[in-house]
Amino acid sequence: MNLKKGLVGMLAATALFAAGCGSRTGAGGNAANEDEEVTLGTIFATTGSVSAYGTPQENAIKMAIDEINEDGGVLDGKEIELVNYDYTSEDTEAAQLATRLATQDNVDAILGADTSGSSKTALQSSSKHEVPTLSPSASADNYTVASDDTVEEWGWRVAFPDSYQGGALARFAEKDLGAQKVAILMDNSSDYSIGLVDFFEETFSGEVVVKENFTAGQTDFNATLTSLNERDFDVLLVTGYYEEGGPIVRQAREIGLDQPILAPDGFGNQALIDLAGPENLNDVYYTTQFTVLNENSLVNQFVENYTERFGSEPDMFAAMAYDAAYVMRDAIERAGSENRQEINEALAETENFEGVTGTFSYDDMHNPSKSVTILELQNGEAVNTYIVDPDDL
Amino acid sequence: MDTLIQQLINGLSLGSVYALVALGYTMVYGIINLLNFAHGDVYMVGAFVGYYIITNFNLGFLPTLILTMLITGILGLVIYQVAYRPLRNSTRIASLITAIGMSYLLQNGMIYIAGPQTRSFPQIINNQLYKFGAIQISTMQLLMLATTILLMIALQLIVQQTKFGKAMRAVSNDPEAAQLMGINSNQVISFTFFLGSMLAGAGGMLVGMYYNTITPTMGAGPGLKAFIAAVVGGIGSVPGAMLGGYLIGITEVMISAFGNSMIRDAVVYLILIIILLVRPSGILGKYEPEKV
Numbered sequence A: 001m002n003l004k005k006g007l008v009g010m011l012a013a014t015a016l017f018a019a020g021c022g023s024r025t026g027a028g029g030n031a032a033n034e035d036e037e038v039t040l041g042t043i044f045a046t047t048g049s050v051s052a053y054g055t056p057q058e059n060a061i062k063m064a065i066d067e068i069n070e071d072g073g074v075l076d077g078k079e080i081e082l083v084n085y086d087y088t089s090e091d092t093e094a095a096q097l098a099t100r101l102a103t104q105d106n107v108d109a110i111l112g113a114d115t116s117g118s119s120k121t122a123l124q125s126s127s128k129h130e131v132p133t134l135s136p137s138a139s140a141d142n143y144t145v146a147s148d149d150t151v152e153e154w155g156w157r158v159a160f161p162d163s164y165q166g167g168a169l170a171r172f173a174e175k176d177l178g179a180q181k182v183a184i185l186m187d188n189s190s191d192y193s194i195g196l197v198d199f200f201e202e203t204f205s206g207e208v209v210v211k212e213n214f215t216a217g218q219t220d221f222n223a224t225l226t227s228l229n230e231r232d233f234d235v236l237l238v239t240g241y242y243e244e245g246g247p248i249v250r251q252a253r254e255i256g257l258d259q260p261i262l263a264p265d266g267f268g269n270q271a272l273i274d275l276a277g278p279e280n281l282n283d284v285y286y287t288t289q290f291t292v293l294n295e296n297s298l299v300n301q302f303v304e305n306y307t308e309r310f311g312s313e314p315d316m317f318a319a320m321a322y323d324a325a326y327v328m329r330d331a332i333e334r335a336g337s338e339n340r341q342e343i344n345e346a347l348a349e350t351e352n353f354e355g356v357t358g359t360f361s362y363d364d365m366h367n368p369s370k371s372v373t374i375l376e377l378q379n380g381e382a383v384n385t386y387i388v389d390p391d392d393l
Numbered sequence B: 001m002d003t004l005i006q007q008l009i010n011g012l013s014l015g016s017v018y019a020l021v022a023l024g025y026t027m028v029y030g031i032i033n034l035l036n037f038a039h040g041d042v043y044m045v046g047a048f049v050g051y052y053i054i055t056n057f058n059l060g061f062l063p064t065l066i067l068t069m070l071i072t073g074i075l076g077l078v079i080y081q082v083a084y085r086p087l088r089n090s091t092r093i094a095s096l097i098t099a100i101g102m103s104y105l106l107q108n109g110m111i112y113i114a115g116p117q118t119r120s121f122p123q124i125i126n127n128q129l130y131k132f133g134a135i136q137i138s139t140m141q142l143l144m145l146a147t148t149i150l151l152m153i154a155l156q157l158i159v160q161q162t163k164f165g166k167a168m169r170a171v172s173n174d175p176e177a178a179q180l181m182g183i184n185s186n187q188v189i190s191f192t193f194f195l196g197s198m199l200a201g202a203g204g205m206l207v208g209m210y211y212n213t214i215t216p217t218m219g220a221g222p223g224l225k226a227f228i229a230a231v232v233g234g235i236g237s238v239p240g241a242m243l244g245g246y247l248i249g250i251t252e253v254m255i256s257a258f259g260n261s262m263i264r265d266a267v268v269y270l271i272l273i274i275i276l277l278v279r280p281s282g283i284l285g286k287y288e289p290e291k292v
Helices: A002-025 A051-070 A089-101 A116-128 A161-173 A192-202 A223-229 A242-254 A271-276 A297-310 A316-335 A340-348 B002-032 B040-056 B061-087 B093-115 B141-160 B165-174 B173-180 B185-209 B220-233 B238-258 B259-278
Strands: A039-043 A079-088 A111-112 A133-135 A156-158 A181-187 A207-214 A233-237 A261-263 A282-288 A353-355 A359-364 A368-370 A372-378 A381-388 B129-132 B135-140
Touching: A039 A051, A039 A089, A039 A282, A039 A316, A051 A079, A051 A089, A051 A282, A051 A297, A051 A316, A079 A089, A089 A116, A111 A316, A116 A133, A116 A156, A116 A297, A116 B129, A133 A316, A161 A261, A161 A372, A161 A381, A181 A192, A181 A223, A192 A233, A207 A223, A207 B259, A223 A242, A223 B002, A223 B185, A223 B238, A233 A242, A233 B002, A242 A261, A242 A271, A261 A297, A271 B093, A282 A381, A282 B220, A316 A353, B002 B040, B002 B135, B002 B141, B002 B165, B002 B185, B002 B238, B040 B061, B040 B093, B040 B185, B040 B220, B040 B259, B061 B093, B061 B185, B141 B165, B141 B185, B141 B238, B173 B185, B220 B238, B238 B259
Parallel strands: A039 A079, A039 A111, A111 A133, A133 A156, A181 A207, A181 A233, A233 A261, A261 A282
Antiparallel strands: A282 A372, A353 A359, A359 A368, A372 A381, B129 B135
């Protein structure tokens, strides 16, 4: 235990030391603004426990930047240079790398990191050095909220925040499914689940008949589901991840609970189909940040190019990162310079940006107000998509 | 009323698992006074062994169950020989700490081998739902109950009717005296570990099939609950472990069903505390004053 603490302390000390060194070599810190080159830094986990999220993001950004450069670059023909760092799935490392990008590599903006935790840590460092930082996939509500409850001035994201889906699911339930009464099965030890349910209840005009809880790692839901099945409701909202979601759907369908099941993007994993069994995945609807089912030339082009270059279809992480690169290009173009302050101001004015994950503008809290896609599963296959417009929320 | 019976069926299914695991705790404790905290992880290994047997050899339910039980039984033997036997004559706290270490070893070993992610268990039983009025019971629930009850009867027969069972009871009563009477107590203890681990392995495989989800950390929760079941029933007592298992399973289900699902685990631990305060020897346990 002590050893661990010592190690973290040492890392923190190294980070501080690096920060100190950095600002000295940077000579005034803002040298990046005058170097006449457009440099973007990325921080993603391409090794370690969360590399499954980081790797496709780094790939997609490389692809997007290549496309942009082939297309003539930015600011009248300047090529964008990329500096890619791997934070090895250690959040503290992300902070150090953000400092390094800001002070030594003199980047104009940072794309990253991937998880909410690492993105938040990276943002702590980059905002100190006033570098616009755009995380493709940070989804925790508090990512763009500074410690004093104001907005993080330099923090941006492409993903919609977790709780946002709660509102979208509520609108979908009442409009498309015509639901009046809803039952909720939630994991009330996770912020993800709580935030979602709060926003759902705020938005939903009908009645929440019953709320039950489960805990992460639980496998037996029969008791709760049996008592839910006694109640009268139109849809069941399950807020959790696929690890519990799969068994919940299976056990619910097995005891004959056949109301539609609504869920957030935590259900978006191939393993859901095995855990629940395809025969049980009927009338299951979950939100997603991106789907290849969207018939749209931008999406088709992206899927085709990505598959050709990397040999597999892009997932939602790749899609969000791809959009992040283009959002940044858009901002740099509108800023008309590579000045960090001006890029940051231009990001705020992003208006109806059309990306592969949807069309969006930024709100006051630096969250994209975008449409939410809801997938419909029948027999374990996504057969239909529904779009919930942000204006409805 | 229908709901109550329906929930009772859910409780019996869950209780079967606790009972199977609790038996291993109680037998080992009864014979060498060791709380084998690695037992919950033997149960986890059982689930994974079943998983690998089915995915690789495509066997049916019964052969898979028997093979799984044999393999986990042997694992139990190895654990005893490697980790506990060298410590037979040291303090009880030493073997207790070894048991905790063993538990971590099994858990992290499985994470290393199989990866940390949740897996789905291949379905080899055509799970149907039988309806009796408003009450429904699935093939899997029936199978789980039937297997558990058969295994318990078999265990009871082994302990009460066979020579080995007699030797087990003798060693549990007084290991030194048993040794003086010509019983190879080491062999008996090994056999106890073998039996207990077999039951845990069967429990793990049944749970994998029933809930269709297995992870390397799945042993921790049920392991602890089964330990509570063993204590509540009276640690060291075989019928006590069965009773305790079903009692804890049904209590959990009833609290989720008619109370608040948030306090479910808290209530189970509360029962443990109350039993330890009011009747430390458990419901069916014999009260024995500590020998000085």
